[in-house]
Amino acid sequence: MPHPETWLRVTPAGLWCEPGDFFVDPTRPVARAVITHGHSDHARPDHGAVLATPETLAIMRARLGDGRAGRRQQPLRPGEVVVQNGVRIWLRPAGHVLGSAQVCLEWRGSRAVVSGDYKRTPDPTCAPFEVERGCDVFVTEATFGLPVFRHPRPEEEIAKLLASVALFPERTHVVGCYALGKCQRLIALLRRAGWEAPIWLHGALLPLCRTYEALGVRLGDLRPATAARKEALRGAIVLAPPSVVAERWARRLTDPVACLASGWMRVRQRAKARGVELPLVLSDHADWDELNATIDETGAPEVWVTHGRDDALVHAMGRRGIRGRALHLVGLGEEDEGEAETGAAEGAA
């Protein structure tokens, strides 16, 4: 039985399955791509054939435009299998954002799982992560691969936000969040916590919320913040891209409370560097405990780390007898929470 490293290789364009002649989440246009999820560092434009879940394909069309989301789109639902040049391909939910999936590959009895980005905490806007047991190699991210990252329960962070809204009823809470995934999850969590009032959105966040709703995720009363009168936003919750919460766009609101929903908010220096008044530790990535637990549950004897803090994770796996290998894939971790890392690192330097 061939070892996965003989048929799944790291190339400048990304992870390449040699016998199947396709890439997983390639960083440049290729003929055949399998895409784990719609974040822009994983789903890039102008591939030939694109294989992904129907939700990811819809998100790609919404973000990239019909013409650039793959010349030929092939939807694959979790549980279905396709075979490409003798390589069996199937998908399992990754729990990261709507449509996110792990890519499971098998060639001549040798099996590898490329998990993309994932988390284990339940998320009302997407299907939960499913463990694929018995693979020879599990390919993982390590965005939060340090033991300092243990995300609190999302409900606690939402309660923190709502307590602040109650304490400062005259002020507008502006919550920075990523347009795909975090934004819709925040809205859904707020709804679950009983917040039925309209939620106001920066223009950049609206289109993907419409896509989510079209895919069956209900988000309640959403309104564009840009058109709203300042007075209407007193005591309201406004969601906006992270880059604008402490900027002029937010300052025109009534005494705004700058909030940011990100796993990086766990570290005070990062929150300080972003000029945040209310940090909300809410992440769409696995924390340290989830990374390690997931690796153990897959039972994989060998784990490849695509991006993030691979040094600590490889060390910890080594102590449990699991072979770890850092792939140092370039170009990953640039959207969603990876973006905050670079911004904050500059600010903290």
Next chain:
Amino acid sequence: MSIPAFAALLERLVFTPGRNAKIALLKRWFAEQPDPDRGIGLAALTEELVFTTAKPALLRELAAARVDPVLLALSRDYVGDSAETIALVWPPRAGANAPPPTLSEVAEGLERTPKAELPALIAGWLDALDAGGRFALIKLVTGGLRVGASGRLARIALAEWSGRPVEEIEEVWHGVAPPYLPLFRWLEGKGERPDPRGTPVFRPLMLAHPLGDSDLAVLQPEDWRAEWKWDGIRVQLCAGPGGRRIWSRGGEDVSAAFPEIVEAMDFHAVLDGELLVIRDGGEVAPFADLQQRLNRKTVGPKLMRDYPAGVRLYDLLFEGEEDLRALPFDTRRARLEAWIARVRPARMDLSPQIAFASVAQLSAIRAGARAASIEGLMLKRADSPYVAGRVKGLWWKWKREPLSVDAVLMYAQRGSGKRSSYYSDYTFGLWRPDGRGGEELVPVGKAYSGYTDQELLWLGRWIRNHTVARFGPVREVEKALVLEVAFDAAQRSMRHKSGVALRFPRILRIRRDKPASEADRLDTLMALVGNREAKAAAD
């Protein structure tokens, strides 16, 4: 649940830039927290209550016992702050299900637990808290809270929360102590206002402006009274049936450091004076001696014998219940003299007045004052009432010209805090005979200030290039650089190897032009030592 609630408050206060928002957060704390925790939390935020029971090293050892060293080091590198790293990486313990501690449990535990049991106690608390709670706890038990919520801000928040005027709260503030139960009872309308008459209360001190040349020119000698400005710490003595307190200039209670003074305060009055180390015969010791007595929680008999404290009295603010502050200075002075003659308080004496007929004469008196215990002159207008703060035109301070020597740099040490990356503490010395026919350098003092930023950088480079030995944070340098060092006074001291102590030495300039062999000799400095009696005592 109070540590988690306290942690939440702390986090919001740290990240909230707005003053109104901070007040709103404090108001919610007062409204929602039970006694005594709300008062303990208030005292911790305003640093009226600071624990130093646990050292940061203890926390690091606890973490090292629980976390893989490689992961701990990687985490520490990433986070940058030890306390925060420990709070974040502290692993949950299977089966730990104790409720989180309350602030009062923590305060009591720190006070009562023997040192050997402290690590287990703190580890147990950490097990019961989440990351935010652990961070607050670590900062609390190591005395490193530093949230920057001033006492004033807290009292404004108390006023807004209770609807009482902030002045009323200020007046009773010093009569109440953490956890402020009578204060909260009153503010919630459940009890009487704490009586500031019953307990000793701090009244803000009257301060002096530095005297400028133009002020001097128009000064009419007959309208002014002169006294020495003694070089100790300014205090207010407050004693009566409700208790005895020694307040520092900033209203801090320093009574615990000077039990012999408190014992001598067997009267009912409020006095203004200078706290000094006064040896037999009324001689005032150098400020360095007084420093031995400051910032101590407990004071043993040896310390009191070696550094006996006394108070030189300047003013009488209250005699019994009678408020004298609105009376003219001359009247208060007469009352003070009569009071001392009648009460004869132990460990206290009168600050004498200096007669003068002209400004020129006063100027000569100031120039002739060489005693280290004198910083200069105080000028008080004969009709000045005693008013809080620095009101221009009522009191002047007229400091002495500084003295200086050319000394040789001997050792340099890294500073602390934001100066920790610079060699900012300089030990300098003067020449004396080495007893074998040659000359040797003997250290005479340490300067921490006086240089410009450019000079600091230049000195840093010079020190690195001329290091001859290293002892931890200290570098010994080649004896080749001359510094002109200014100081306010010099006095004989047996505690110093050179036999002399300098008051407030600072670097005036770097004498790159001067070879080290031409720096001053110890004899030159000794000639500047003014206090002959002290010299006799030291011999």
